[in-house]
Each structure stands twice: as C-alpha cells, then as structure tokens.
Amino acid sequence: MPLLHLNNITHRYGKNVVLNGVTLSLEPGAIGLLGPNGAGKSTLLKILMGLITPTGGEGTLLDKDLRGPAFPRRRLIGYMSEADALVPGLRGAEYVALAGELCGMPRKDASRRAHELLSYLGLDDARYRKLEEYSTGMKQRIKLAQALVHDPPLLLLDEPTSGLDPAGREAMLSLLSTLATQHGKSFLFCTHVLGDVERTCETTVILHKGKVLCQERTESLRGQRDDCFRLSVEGNTEAFQARLLEQQITLKVTEREGWFITLPEPMQTDQLFRLASQSGAIITNLQPDDDDLERVFHRLLNHAPAMPTREPTLLPFAQEPAHVA
Amino acid sequence: MSLSLMGYRSWQGKLGSSLRSIWPISRVSLQLVFRQKLYWVLYVLALMTFFVFFFGIYLFSQIDTETITPNRPGIPAQTANKFFVDIKNSIQKDLKLSGDVETYRNFYVLQGYYVMVVLAMAGSLIIGNDYRYGSLAFYLSKPMGHWHYLLGKIFTVVIFTALMTFVPALVLYFECSMLMEEGYFWEHLALLRGIALYGLAIAFVLGVLVVTLASAVRRTAPLVMIWIALLAICPVMGNLFVDRLGYSANWRLIDLWNDLYVFGSWCLNISPVPVVGQRGFIRRQPSLTPVLIVLGSVMVFCLVYLHRKIRAVEVVT
Numbered sequence: 070m071p072l073l074h075l076n077n078i079t080h081r082y083g084k085n086v087v088l089n090g091v092t093l094s095l096e097p098g099a100i101g102l103l104g105p106n107g108a109g110k111s112t113l114l115k116i117l118m119g120l121i122t123p124t125g126g127e128g129t130l131l132d133k134d135l136r137g138p139a140f141p142r143r144r145l146i147g148y149m150s151e152a153d154a155l156v157p158g159l160r161g162a163e164y165v166a167l168a169g170e171l172c173g174m175p176r177k178d179a180s181r182r183a184h185e186l187l188s189y190l191g192l193d194d195a196r197y198r199k200l201e202e203y204s205t206g207m208k209q210r211i212k213l214a215q216a217l218v219h220d221p222p223l224l225l226l227d228e229p230t231s232g233l234d235p236a237g238r239e240a241m242l243s244l245l246s247t248l249a250t251q252h253g254k255s256f257l258f259c260t261h262v263l264g265d266v267e268r269t270c271e272t273t274v275i276l277h278k279g280k281v282l283c284q285e286r287t288e289s290l291r292g293q294r295d296d297c298f299r300l301s302v303e304g305n306t307e308a309f310q311a312r313l314l315e316q317q318i319t320l321k322v323t324e325r326e327g328w329f330i331t332l333p334e335p336m337q338t339d340q341l342f343r344l345a346s347q348s349g350a351i352i353t354n355l356q357p358d359d360d361d362l363e364r365v366f367h368r369l370l371n372h373a374p375a376m377p378t379r380e381p382t383l384l385p386f387a388q389e390p391a392h393v394a
Numbered sequence: 395m396s397l398s399l400m401g402y403r404s405w406q407g408k409l410g411s412s413l414r415s416i417w418p419i420s421r422v423s424l425q426l427v428f429r430q431k432l433y434w435v436l437y438v439l440a441l442m443t444f445f446v447f448f449f450g451i452y453l454f455s456q457i458d459t460e461t462i463t464p465n466r467p468g469i470p471a472q473t474a475n476k477f478f479v480d481i482k483n484s485i486q487k488d489l490k491l492s493g494d495v496e497t498y499r500n501f502y503v504l505q506g507y508y509v510m511v512v513l514a515m516a517g518s519l520i521i522g523n524d525y526r527y528g529s530l531a532f533y534l535s536k537p538m539g540h541w542h543y544l545l546g547k548i549f550t551v552v553i554f555t556a557l558m559t560f561v562p563a564l565v566l567y568f569e570c571s572m573l574m575e576e577g578y579f580w581e582h583l584a585l586l587r588g589i590a591l592y593g594l595a596i597a598f599v600l601g602v603l604v605v606t607l608a609s610a611v612r613r614t615a616p617l618v619m620i621w622i623a624l625l626a627i628c629p630v631m632g633n634l635f636v637d638r639l640g641y642s643a644n645w646r647l648i649d650l651w652n653d654l655y656v657f658g659s660w661c662l663n664i665s666p667v668p669v670v671g672q673r674g675f676i677r678r679q680p681s682l683t684p685v686l687i688v689l690g691s692v693m694v695f696c697l698v699y700l701h702r703k704i705r706a707v708e709v710v711t
Binding site: 111114115118120139140141143144148150151152153154155156157158159163167168170171172173174175176178182185186189215217219220227247248251252 | 401402403404405407409410411412414415418419422425426429523524527528529531532533534535536537538539709710711
C-alpha cells in the first residue's frame with residue numbers, strides 16, 4: 070500500500086494557484102518535504118489532513134481518498150504543528166491524554182498511553198507540570214507525544230526542530246530516526262532545513278512554486294552537492310589561492326566562515342591537498358559544505374550561482390573574493 | 395533529551411467516533427475553570443440567591459408550623475401569631491417563597507444577574523484562551539470537526555450555567571417536596587418540566603452568546619464590559635421605550651434577558667405580565683412568538699458567526 074499517491078493535485082485560492090499539478094507517489098518511510106515559503110507545503114498538508122479539498126486532481130493517503138471524508142484519514146495521521154498549539158492550564162499528561170481522547174481513544178487508554186509516551190520521550194518528571202512552564206525543547210517533545218498518542222502510521226511534522234538548540238535538535242532528529250527505523254513509523258517532515266532532512270529522511274520531495282521540483286532518494290540529493298567544501302588553510306595561503314585559480318576551482322573567501330570551494334567535475338579532494346602542499350599551504354580542515362536549501366533549488370532549477378550565497382567579508386590578504394568562473 | 399529504556403509501544407485499540415470528542419472538550423474546559431480559585435469564589439457568590447431561597451422556603455414552612463402552635467411561654471399567642479403571619483405575608487408577597495411557580499421564576503430571574511457576571515469572567519477562559527494561545531489548532535487537527543469543538547464548548551457553558559441555575563432550582567423543588575404539603579412532588583411534575591425547560595433555555599442561550607462573544611473579543615476585560623453592557627443597557631433601553639415612551643411592547647424584545655423571562659414564564663405556564671407598584675402599573679410584555687423569533691435569530695446568527703470564525707482558523711500555519 071503506497072503511503073501517498075497524488076495525481077495532478079491542484080489547489081487555488083481565488084486566482085492564486087498554490088499547488089499546480091502536483092504528482093507524487095511515495096512509499097511508507099521517512100520523507101522530507103522541503104520548500105521555501107509559498108512553495109505550497111502548508112496547502113499540501115492541509116489537503117492531506119482533509120482541512121481543505123483540492124480544487125483539481127485526485128489522490129490517496131494510505132488508501133483513503135483525498136476527496137473523501139476527512140476524519141477517517143485524520144485518524145491515520147498524527148500532526149505536530151510548528152506553532153505551540155498547547156492548552157494553557159493543562160498538565161503535560163492531561164494534554165497528551167486529551168489528544169488521545171479527541172482522536173477517539175477510551176479515556177483510560179488515552180491516559181495510560183500518555184504516561185507511556187511521556188516516559189518514552191523523557192518527560193517523566195514534567196508530566197504533572199503545567200504546559201506554560203515547559204521549555205521550548207519540552208514543548209516540541211510534548212507536541213510529538215500528542216501526535217503519537219493514538220499510534221498513527223503516519224506523522225505530519227511541521228518544523229519539528231524549530232526553536233531548538235543544537236543538542237535539542239540532535240535529540241529530536243535521532244528520536245525521529247528511531248521512530249522511523251525501529252518502530253516502522255512513516256513521517257512527512259516539512260522543513261526549510263536540508264540538513265535535518267538529510268539526517269532523518271530516506272526520500273526528499275522539494276516543492277517550488279506549487280510544483281514538485283524534485284523527488285529523490287536523499288542520498289542522491291546529497292551526492293549532487295559533494296563537490297562543495299569548506300576549508301581552513303594555514304601557511305602560504307596566497308600561493309594556494311593562486312593555484313586554485315589556475316585549476317579553475319571556484320573559490321570564495323570569508324573572514325568568519327573560512328574558504329568555500331566548488332571542485333570542477335572530475336577533480337577529487339586529494340588533489341586539493343596536493344595543490345596545497347605544492348603551494349606551501351596546509352589544509353587544517355576540510356568538510357563538505359552544509360549546503361543551504363536555496364542553493365539546492367538554484368541548482369535544480371539550473372540557475373546554480375557560481376558562488377555560495379553567503380555575504381563575503383574580506384580577509385586582509387584578499388581585497389576581493391578570489392574566484393574564477 | 396534521552397529516550398527512555400521503556401521504549402515505544404504501539405497501541406492496538408480501536409478509535410471511536412468523532413462524537414466522543416465532545417465530552418473531553420467540555421470536561422477539560424470545566425476542569426480549567428474550576429482550577430481557578432476565583433471561579434470558586436464567584437460560584438459561591440452566585441449561589442447566594444439560592445441560599446436565600448433555600449432558607450426562606452424552610453422559614454416559610456416553619457412559620458406555618460409556628461402559627462398553629464398556641465400559647466408559647468412568655469408571648470401571648472395572638473401577638474406571636476400576628477408576628478409570624480406578617481413575616482409570612484412579607485415573604486409570600488416579596489420573595490414568593492411558597493414553592494409555587496413564581497418561586498422558581500423569581501429564582502431564575504434573580505440568579506440570572508450573577509450568572510451573567512460569572513459567565514462574562516469565565517468566557518475568556520473557556521474559549522478566548524483557545525484563540526489566544528493557538529489551542530484551537532490543536533483541537534481542529536484531530537479527527538473532529540469544528541462543530542464538535544463548538545458543541546463541546548457550548549456544552550461546557552451549559553453545564554457551568556446549569557450548575558448555577560437549573561441544579562439549584564431542582565434542589566429547591568426537592569426541598570419544597572419535603573417541606574410543603576404532602577404530594578407536592580407528584581402534583582407539580584408539570585412545574586418540574588417547566589423548571590428544566592427554562593433552566594436549559596437560559597443555559598443554552600447564554601452559552602451560545604458567551605462563546606460567540608468570547609470568540610470575538612477573547613480577552614477578559616473587554617468581554618466583561620461588552621457582556622455587561624449588552625445585558626444591562628438593553629433592559630434599560632427596553633424599559634425606556636415601552637414604559638416611559640409608550641412604544642409597542644415589542645421594543646422590549648431587544649432585552650434578551652427579558653425574552654428569556656417571557657419564554658420561561660411560558661415554560662412555567664404563568665403570565666409574563668407582572669403588576670408592578672401600588673398603582674397597579676402593568677409592565678407590558680411582547681407575546682411569545684416574537685420572543686421565540688428573536689431568540690432563534692440571535693442563536694442562528696451566533697452559530698453562523700462561530701462556524702465562520704472557527705473555519706477561518708489556520709490549523710497548518
């Protein structure tokens with residue numbers, strides 16, 4: 070049974086076309102849904118949840134027709150919103166149990182399940198605390214708990230790492246990975262952050278201006294940008310820059326973040342070390358550039374900018390960002 | 395954040411119908427209200443009328459007993475009897491605590507003023523906070539519709555109001571059954587039906603009104619001001635138009651509380667036209683049909699407004 074099948078789904082608000090012939094077929098698993106603001110992610114989520122009916126096209130979610138009644142479909146979904154969406158005055162366990170009851174669970178089951186989930190998510194000590202006393206990380210976890218309470222096969226996660234510190238983000242991503250890999254949960258992870266999707270999702274769907282820009286295995290998407298690197302260099306940096314320019318390597322130098330290079334197609338990283346050595350420079354750090362979504366979009370749209378999009382700040386030895394197009 | 399050793403466990407049960415979501419919404423909303431000490435204080439204050447009636451009825455029945463007991467030591471029987479009869483008449487005339495239809499109507503009318511104030515305060519807590527803190531998106535993301543949510547919230551206010559009106563009136567009925575003449579309970583069953591209908595009408599109309607206003611205004615202070623203005627200015631206007639300026643009695647329809655009074659009088663099978671003052675000045679009242687039309691229209695307007703308002707809430711932002 071496919072998780073999601075969309076055939077030419079279109080949605081308009083008046084004359085404004087928000088989704089324009091979206092066609093997708095996704096198998097169960099962890100799926101990243103990426104797209105800039107206005108790409109149509111929220112509208113797609115609304116359609117999946119049955120909050121709106123698409124103006125055109127057809128589709129199924131876990132074999133339920135997208136034009137059919139919304140409630141049976143919503144019972145198969147756990148939705149974790151980006152906004153807080155808490156009930157002030159309620160305690161953690163009550164909130165999660167309420168979510169279960171709203172989904173149709175018997176009261177006792179909902180309450181027992183709420184306690185189980187809060188333990189699972191590391192909120193044991195906070196289960197009797199009022200929601201307004203929760204930290205951002207705790208709020209994100211309890212939002213996940215209320216989405217999981219009725220044990221749905223599919224989770225719709227809207228920016229689940231939003232507002233989290235690096236440790237909290239890492240923990241949330243690892244939790245989602247565990248849910249997907251060990252407990253067979255499928256999820257649709259909506260975000261702007263490509264790194265989060267890379268970390269957790271097997272498949273990535275990118276929406277752009279209401280259309281599917283790409284639907285690929287996340288690994289292959291990652292592979293497309295393996296030629297971008299960030300490096301730190303010591304020693305004769307000027308000579309190394311000159312050597313890079315000779316080799317047609319795109320280079321951008323920033324004061325805060327170091328050097329960004331894009332290797333031409335056949336070149337491998339070991340050649341970089343060789344060039345550095347020949348120039349009397351030492352590469353002290355080399356890591357794949359944690360690419361931002363915008364660049365991926367540009368690349369996919371065949372408008373890849375020659376330079377990374379960060380604002381350059383000049384190093385003392387380079388009055389201009391040195392690069393060769 | 396660490397994962398518990400307990401691990402994730404799946405749940406194998408069967409999910410029930412969407413209608414099952416109504417009661418949890420009401421229950422949780424009531425919990426939230428009664429967790430605030432302020433509402434306990436307000437609730438007790440709102441029950442003051444009930445206590446006056448409760449002990450008044452008791453006193454009324456005791457006076458009956460006293461008047462048939464002659465020659466209490468130290469007090470001449472005639473004086474004592476006159477004293478008790480005067481008190482009894484006073485109670486009968488002003489508060490009408492004899493356990494007849496007017497007892498319950500008076501109770502509802504007087505209790506209504508407190509109910510209005512308490513509801514104004516509770517409205518923002520019951521529904522206003524859902525808008526302010528985004529809880530509405532939480533509710534609507536579940537397998538339930540906005541009508542389930544609305545019913546849950548209206549049901550909350552209905553229960554909350556009934557606890558201050560219908561339930562105490564019921565207690566008064568049982569008290570009268572015990573203290574008044576034998577067979578009171580069975581002979582006045584029609585009255586019991588009227589009490590229930592009037593009580594539910596008050597609870598439902600005020601429930602829908604307060605939920606609508608709280609959805610529109612959300613914050614407590616402006617909500618209280620608008621609510622009080624609505625239920626204080628309209629009666630003044632109605633009285634001015636009808637009693638002072640001599641306009642048609644239908645002008646009193648603008649006073650929703652009076653509309654409920656007319657409807658309640660019909661439920662209790664009693665004339666809604668009370669004689670006021672020594673000159674026998676009659677407060678003219680509209681007939682039942684326009685009252686029902688006005689109350690029905692207000693309810694329909696409120697429900698349509700609520701439907702549109704809640705439908706406009708963005709669940710996915």
